[in-house]
Amino acid sequence: MSLSQHENELIDRMLAGDRVALARLITLAESRHSSLPAVLKRLDQLSERCYIIGITGPPGAGKSTITNKLIAHYRSLGKTVGVLAVDPSSPFSGGAILGDRIRMHDHSMDDGVFIRSISTRGTHGGISRASREIIKLFSAFGLDYVIVETVGVGQSELDVIRIADTVLVVLVPEAGDGVQTMKAGLMEIADIFVVNKCDREGANLITAEIKQIVSLKSPGKEWKQPVLMTSAARGEGIDKVADEIENHREFQEKTGRLRLKREVRREEEFSEIVKEAVEAAVSEKLSRKEVKKIYEKVKSGELDPYEGAELVLSKII
Ligand SMILES: Nc1nc2c(ncn2[C@@H]2O[C@H](COP(=O)(O)OP(=O)(O)O)[C@@H](O)[C@H]2O)c(=O)[nH]1
Ligand SMILES: [Mg+2]
Structure with a gap:
């Protein structure tokens, strides 16, 4: 496991802040290039510096819109942000990804933001592994926050979302049946529930419904999953989401859970x-x-x- 001069130079450039070098290294991770273990070995000490936020939920719930607003929030605090949009099936040029690009376009000229989309097809099925490796590269590059966006269906997406330090589950009023969501296994992985599109009818109802399920399902739990209402398209409620992410982070740091999570991940x-x-x-x-x-x-x-x-x-x- 040794690196060629070319690969070492690529890493040096990436560490010096070269975005093109970062993009090339990400491509190595995506294509499962044989030099990848040696690259990650060299970067191991730098690979756990960022805070990872997972955003999941049904297609069209507003995950990308929320991501976009969270980017703006963190940028206003002077923090840098990496985004990994994981599309389970469609290829790079697929509609969903294109939509994401457009929605995140606000930040495409910003040096403090790095956005990358990957698909199952592009990663030979090893999507959770590729995601983990790309996050390590983001971390070594020095990004403060990494947002992983993935559609909340299926095992591989759940595997991806488990990498996150804090998981947001995004729902919408028209999904109507909160209980359905719970059945899909999202209840267990959510650290924070976000009911988006609150400018539409039914938002109060689904919010109340989820709050009730949360209080029934987790009596006496140390971390009570907050249920927040947003209207991401208008930028409403996003500050509260960011606040709760920080609360969850502090909670996990205080209780040693973050360390435990990372130990398990490493194991x-x-x-x-x-x-x-x-x-x-x-x-x-x-x-x-x-x-x-x-x-x-x-x-x-x-x-x-x-x-x-x-x-x-x-x-x-
Ligand atoms: N009415 C309304 N529409 C929204 C809101 N947030 C996002 N949308 C729209 O919902 C659609 C899907 O949003 P997107 O962020 O791509 O959803 P994703 O598939 O979960 O990433 C887009 O047309 C957004 O403009 C909101 O708060 N209210
Ligand atoms: Mg999206």
Whole structure:
């Protein structure tokens, strides 16, 4: 695991604030380039400096609009912001991403803001891993906040959102049935609920409904999930959202939860790396033909799966 001179220079430039170099490094992460482990190894000490905010919720709920307003908020405080828009299916030129670009266009000329979209298709299925690595690059670059936007459906998006330090779940009045949202598993991952489009009818109702569910589901919980109302298109309620993000951050710092979260994240990452290394060792020591033979035997029932696994292990150890 060593870096070429070219890659070392790229990192030096990125660390000196070169956005083009950052973009290139992100592309390495996206394409799972073989130099990536060495790049991340060199940056490890710098890779946990940013605060990560996850924003999830149904398509069209206003996640990008809220992101845009949060960027403005943090910029007004002199903080820098990275945005990772994770689109589960559509390719780069897809409509949703294009829409996001337009909505975030306000900040496209700002040096303190870096926006990147990635898609499942572009990352060979390893979207949560690529997201984590890109956030590390954002962190090493020196961005203060990273906002990860993802649609709240499906396992891979939930995996992505688990990377965040604070998770906002965005809902809208017309979604109507708050309980549905809870069923989708969003209740558990939300640190803050945001009912957006409060300029529309039904906002009070859904807000009350969610508040009730929160108080029923988490009596005596140390962190009571706030339920906030916004009208992001008009910029209303965003300051309160930012306040609650800071409250949640302070709460987690005070109680040691943030440290714990990061430890767990590091541990998971480590076991992934080990697993990958073992798989690489297996394919190095065992020829494809040999592996295939064992697979065939397991398939036909000549070997049971445990015997098969033992056989593979016995050949590499
Ligand atoms: N009426 C209303 N429309 C909004 C509000 N926030 C966002 N929108 C609109 O809702 C649409 C979807 O917003 P977007 O931020 O792209 O949603 P996302 O898919 O969750 O990222 C856009 O047309 C926004 O202009 C709001 O507070 N009120
Ligand atoms: Mg969006």
